Amino acid sequence: MPPLTAQHVTTQHDLENQIRDFLAAHDPSTVDRTDFLRARFDAGLAWLHYPPGLGGQSLSRDLQPVVEQAFAAAGAPDNDPRRIGIGLGMAAPTILAYGTEAQQERWLRPLWCGEEVWCQLFSEPGAGSDLAALATRAVPDGDDWIVTGQKVWTSMAHEARWAILVARTDPDAPKHSGLSYFVLDMTAPGVEVRPLRQITGEAEFNEVFLTDVRVPDAHRLGAVGDGWRVAQTTLMNERVAIGGGSAPRETGMIGVLADTWRTRPEVREPALHDRLMTLWVAAEAARLTAMRLSAQLAAGQPGPEGSAAKYAFATLNQQLSGLELELLGEEGLRYDDWTMRRPDVVDFVGRSPGYRYLRAKGNSIEGGTSEILLNIIAERVLGLPGEIRTDKDVAWKDLPR
Amino acid sequence: MSDELLYSEPEEELRAAVADLLSARAPWSAVLARTESAEPYDADLWKALGTGIGAAGLLVPEELGGAGASLREAAVVAEELGKAVAPVPFLGSLTATALLLALPGCDAQLRRIATGEQTAAVAVPFSTLPGNGRRNTVSVTPWPPKDGVTDARLTGRVTGVADALPADVLIVPADGSLYAVQAVDVTRKAVTSLDMTRVLCDIELEDTPGELLAIGYSALDEALTSAAAVLASEQLGLAERCLATTVEYVKTRHQFGRAVGSYQGLKHRLAQLWVQIAQARAVARHAVSATGDERAIAVAVAQAHCSAVAVLAAEECVQMHGGIGFTWEHPAHLYLKRAKSASLALGTAARHRARLAELVGLPAS
Secondary structure (H helix, E strand, O other), X not given: OOOOOHHHHHHHHHHHHHHHHHHHHOOOOOOOHHHHHHHHHHOOOOOOOOOOOOOOOOOOHHHHHHHHHHHHHOOOOOOOOOOOHHHHHHHHHHHHHHOOHHHHHHHHHHHHOOOXXXXXXXXXXXXXXXXXXXXXXXXXXXXXXXXXXXXXXXXXXXXXXXXXXXXXXXXXXXXXXXXEEEEEEOOOOOEEEEEEOOOOOOOOEEEEEEEEEEEEHXXXXXXXXXXXXXXXXXXXXXXXXXXXXXXXXXOOXXXXXXXXHHHOHHHOOHHHHHHHHXXXXXXXXHHHHHHHHHHHHHOOOOOOHHHHHHHHHHHHHHHHHHHHHHHHHHHHHOOOOOOOOOOOOOOOOOOOHHHHHHHHHHHHOOOOOHHHHHHHHHHHHOOOOOOOOOOOOOEHHHOOO | OHHHHOOOHHHHHHHHHHHHHHHHHOOHHHHHHHHOOOOOOOHHHHHHHHHHHOOOOOOOOXXXXXXXXXXXXXXXXXXXXXXXXXXXOHHHHHHHHHHHHHOOOOHHHHHHHHHOOOOEEEOOOOOOOOOOOOOOOEEEEOOOOOOXXXXXXXXXXXXXXXOOOOOOEEEEEEOOEEEEXXXXXXXXXXXXXXXOOOOEEEEEEEEEEEEEEEEOOHHXXXXXXXHHHHHHHHHHHHHHHHHHHHHHHHHHOEEOOXXXXXXXXXXXXXHHHHHHHHHHHHHHHHHOOOOOHHHHHHHHHHHHHHHHHHHHHHHHHHHHOHHHHHOOOOOHHHHHHHHHHHHHOOOOHHHHHHHHHHHOOOOOO
C-alpha cells in the first residue's frame, strides 16, 4: 500500500469510525451472511472507489485495504472474491462505465454480494488472439436481440447467472465497428453450457452454445456498434497478474524442484544440475524483476516491465515443469488422475509433476499468448512497426475465415 | 528492500554527467580508431572521468578526498561505460580501491587514487572467479613475511590482467599475502586481446621490490566479488546500447519494401531481449546493494544472468545489422568482443552457477 497522504489519514480515521458503527449495528456473528453483505454495500463500505449509492463513497482505491482488514479482523463474512472474480474485476467496471442508472442498480449489488455470479462470453473457436473477428451474431427483433453463436474458454459459466457478451450486430461493417456489448441472462432459453475438458483431464472452462437466445435491448451496454470500445474497458480492468510482487525466494515451481533436488540425492545428474541452476537463476531474475516493478509502481513510476512479467512467468513455468519430469525419471511416467472433474482452483503445487507439466502449457496461451505479448512489447515498448494488416478496413463478412 | 532495485536521484545525476562526457569524448568512431593505436587506453578520458567527475575516488571516503559513495554509484558509472565500451581502467581501478579500503594503513594510497595522482590495479588474471584467486604464480623472498619487515622481493608471472597497462601501482597476490608493487618495476607486455577496448597484459616480476600490504587473501575475494557485481552493471549497459542501436537500425533498414523491424522474426527476438534486459537491471541493482550472506548469492546470480544477456544482445546486434554488422567500420564488433570477453571475466556464467549451487544448498552430487 502506498504511503497515505494527510487527507487519506483523515479519511482513514473517518472510515474506521464508520466501520465501528456499522459493526455495532450489524453483529457479524448473528446477522445472516447475505444480509450482512447487503447492508455493507448499502453503507458504502463495499468498494470504496465506487460512487455513493452503488456500494462506495468515491474514495481512493488505496483505502480499500483499510476496510478489508477491519472487516476481516471483526470476523465478518466476505463475498468470496475468488468465486466472483469476473464479476468484480471485469463486469462491474464496465457496468459502471457504460451502464444506465437502471442497469447499475439492478446488477451491481447482487454482483458484489456474490448472490449472482458472472462470466465472460468473449472468446470463440474462431476468435482467440483476434477477438475482433468474433462471429456470434445479434440480430434485432422488436425490443430484443436474437443471439446465436459459440463461445469458449468461459470459466464459471456453469454457475453464472449473467454473462458479459460481445456479439456482431453489423456484419457489413469492418470487424471492429460492427460489434455491440450485451449482458446475457445465462438462465434464458437457448443457452447451453458444456464443460471443456482440457489437456490435464479436468475442465476448468466451458463452451457456451447460444441458440436464438433473446436479450432485451435494455441489457445492451454502450451504443450499438460500440462493443469493441466497451470491451476494451473490460479487458483493461482484467486483473494484471504481476507475479507475486514480493514473493520470497524459491516460491512456486522452482521451490518444488529445489526441494526434490535437496531431498532426493538419487535424482542428481551433472547435466540436469546445470539446467537446474540456469533455471534457478532465471526464477530469481524474474522474482527480482517483479519486485522492481512493484517498487516502481509504488514510487509512481509505472514501467512497461509488467508486459514482460507474464511472458517470463509462462516460459519459466514450462521449462521448470519439463525439467521436473526428467529429474524424476520413472516416476515421471505416472500421472495422478485423468478423471474428468470441475476444479474450484488451479493448484500447481498440490498436484503431480505430470499435471504441472501439462497445466503450464496453458500459461503461454491464456490471457494473451506469448506471441501476442512479444508483439505488444515490440510495438508499444520498442516502437517497432506494427504488423501489416489486411483486415482492418474490410467488411467483416468479406474477411477470409 | 525493493527500493534498492531502483535508481536514486543522485545516481541519475551521476549517470547524466558520465553520459555527457562519453558522448562528447568517446564516440565509437574514436574508440574504434584507438584500438589499433599505441595507446589502447584513453588517458585523457580517464582523467576527465576519474578526477573531473570523481569516478576514481567514488568508493574512497570523503576525508581522503573521495566521494564516499557505494558500489551502487560505481555501478551506474559502469552502465554508462558499458554503453560506450569506453577504454578506461575504471573496473580495474575500482577493484584495487575496494581492496585497499579493506586493508589497514592504505590511506595515503587511497588519497593518491582519489586525486588522480595514481591509478592502481590488482594483478590477477581477468578470468579469476571471486573466491578462487589463490592460484599462486608469484613467489616471495624473504618467506615467511615477518612483523615489521615490509620490504620483499617478488618473482613470477601473472597473465591476462585487465586495466594494468595504465596503472601506476599494482597489488600483487603472492604466497598468500598481498604486496604493492610500482608498475615501473615490472615488465608489462600488452596481450593481443579479444576485447580491443580493454586490453589485457602479462606481467613479469623478477626480484621486484614489493611492500607488504596484508597477509591472507580474504580481502581479495571480497574485492573481486565487488568487481563482479559492478561488471554485471557494465554488461547491462552494453546490452541496453546494443538493443537500442539495433532497434533504431531495423526501423530504418528496408528490404522487400518494408522496414526489416516489421518482421516478426526480428520483432520477437528483440522483445525477448528486452525482457531479459529488464531482468538484468533488477539483478544488477540487487548485486550492488546486497549485504551479508546475500551478497555472494546476489553477485553470482547477476554474473550468471547478465553475462548471457550481454552476449545475446551483442550477437543479435551483429546479426540484425546483416552485412554492415560484420564489417570493421561498424561498432557492433566492439560490443561483441567486449560482451564475450566480459562473460569470461571474473568467472564464467557456468562457474557462477556452480558457486551459486554451493551457496544455496543445491549440490551437484
